[in-house]
Amino acid sequence: GLGALVPQVLVLQAPGLITNYPALDDVREKLGPDLVALFDKAGYELISWGDSGQVRIFSRHKIQHPNDLRNVRPWVWRGSPTMKAFIEAAGANGVTMGLPEVFSALQTGMVDTVIASSIGVLAFQWHTKLKTMTKPGGGIVVGAYVIKKDRLAALPKAAQDHIRQSAKDHAQEFREGGRRLDKEASDALADRLKAVNIWRNKDAWEAVQRSARNSLAGRLYSKSLMTRVQEIVGKNY
Template identity: 30%
Template sequence: MIRSALGFLCLALALGAQPVPLKIATLVPQNSSWFRILKEMGDTWERASGGRVKVTFYPGGRMGDDGDVIRKMRLGQLQGAVLASPGLAEIDRSVYALSIPLAFDGPGEVYGVLDRMRPGLERAFAAKGFVILNWADGGWVRFFSRHPVASPQDLRRQKLFQWQGDAHTLEIWKSAGFNAVPAPAPELTTGLQTGLLDAFLTSPQVVLLMRYHEKAPHMTDLRWAMILAATVVRREAWDRIPADVRPALLKAAQEAAERLRRDMAASEASDLEALKRAGLKVVPVDAAARGQWEAMLRGAHDRIRGDYVPAPAYDEALAARDALRKERRR
């Protein structure tokens, strides 16, 4: 009996000594600076925890697109993810307030608004069982296409990729007269090759890394929106990490986000130059064409504010933006 009790105790101690696994998925390509920084963050986590946390990354969409990843997190198959705005919006659509088309002048404005909205956003995610460890971005997204796009009418003649699973955004595009086609993000390359898709929104860095420009050689010279990103873990997984370890992990995650922000800001110009050298053609958008885009967005305002972005978050974001602009003018 004593031997049984001792055996049970040893087993319990051995189990207790097992590191907490953190399996983290992302669409970020393995050969990108993004992934290098994430991998270094994971190495820091393991060192800072003294081996009590074991991090495994699954880059390049190996676990599916963001919707698949979120489902696997909820099932406990994954503990975390680096999600872009469409994935974050599957948890809470308020995050789209930072990606309202043509609403922000630059990254300083986006992050200034995020600073004001972050406590509320993080509470909303926490209420749904997710902990946000950091915020970063994937750069400014533009339209890339097989055929030139300067105006909304040009885009309406092409098949526009839309993230699968986001029915609200899909319906907004369709109601505005666009031929939006839902598909998983990892299938964009195949869609361009087969003609199922002609156009899409993403950043120059993603295009360069994924070589999308080989099938979509035109870029519209219009900063549409910044694509936000965040490292997210399930609350249950975060709570399994020893309490004395969590502050160091959070600090490393936030330092990684700062590096990612600087990297994205610094690389945009060089990414665009590399794409131009590879044959990308930049399609200019003059004042008249920009006016058409703005008119199209005004026509969809009631759906963007409400269906795309929950109205309270939409109003909060634009109020914060206007306050920042007022402060700058002083």
């Protein structure tokens, strides 16, 4: 994911920090130059932003309170520090593995809970081994179209210009398309899985999210960057 290239960009996925698309768009617009500079420093050009849906908790069990995660076997994506921090903040014991291993783990019962977007759960057919999904959706799976600068520079200038202009022309369509697909996937899953409203325990969830994102400040992303995002989100959303 993007975090493997530029860890600080995962501030956009810090647990509980950005929970809706308008807030995400606002943060990316206001901090865009700074985020682009981080990719540039790492040797990449950020061509355009995208996202892959809102995060939900899918399980074989009813998850209403963070403490419920202590009684299940949640999957933790190997290489996802934000997911790991969230599970640890909840006091749960996650099962770490790569993406290709999840389906078989759900089949055997090694894992019975996943934190992912509806798009991912439906695409990988994980829902066939699960029974519940939380509502409303939480954080957003952030993505982007990036190219190594040296590879881009090796192309003819006309090709470089075409790539940049095409990405600019279709940026909004790209974002809206991903969000529409996630809505459609969520609606489809709601017909097959039992929806569980977790905001009856909103304070408890927010406390876990706050603990998780604070634990990553200074390690994954700077505290100052997290504070800047909080200020943007806090004033408007």
